[in-house]
Amino acid sequence: MLSDELKEDIFVVVESLGFSVYDIEVSQKKLTIYIDKPGGVSIDDCELASRNISALLDVKDPFSNSYVLEVSSPGINRKLKTREHFDAARGKRCLVHTHFPVNDSKMFKGVLTECDDEGIVIGGVRIEFDNIKKARIDEI
Template sequence: MSSNIKSAVEAMALPFLEENGFELVDVEYVKEGSNRFLRVYVDKEGGIDIDDCGRISEYLSEKLDENDPIPDAYFLEVSSPGAERPLKKPEDFIKAVGKHVYVTTYEPIEKKKEYEGLLVHCDDTALTIREGKKEFVVPREKIASARLAVVF
């Protein structure tokens, strides 16, 4: 996705979201088959419901029509990030300490590229993930993706 589209959508959405107690989790603009989708993931304390998504969708549709930052036809989807929400911003990682996470890296660290376990520590430089009795320190710059993980 063009970072310009993401930035434009974030700039339009943030004032409304923050004013109404929502958190912008992520924005993605993707092509699937012949269709394009603008997906906006939002959350709030206690979770969001269908009415929240509807309100946000109406607001964003109006703003997107006014500003028209996307040249192609697309479908707008507003939803919760789900139980396995992505961890992208520094504050996402801080909130995830003490929770189960799944992290992949760009290159192997201790012969592994995938880590799933309890996030026991995070700072500006690294995460510490406990898998069973072993702890792995994963440098932040080596993280390809990170999300919360549901344990069954």
């Protein structure tokens, strides 16, 4: 788990390069940082961000064991985790899995048409955020 202070430092580094942090995933041996910018990011963008984040991590040294740093684009079929992610996905085809059935289903494919503080509407079905197990854009 990364401290809030380190996450903030990563955001500062990434934003200073002209990118935004889309998501951060941490596992036992891997730190994955997804970056984005209007029009998408290139391999060169990921390499630049990786070098700068690596320098920060060398100073902060947040891991007791060895780890792998991966900097990547969230991709076309990006995961949707935050209200901001869902808001940006309005008008796009999405795939949403729920914890509990809604209208006798736990999987929904369709265009995300609405997003507010409580949830989303996909394919005409209202799903509350706390019932969303996982979601992603489903454009391909």
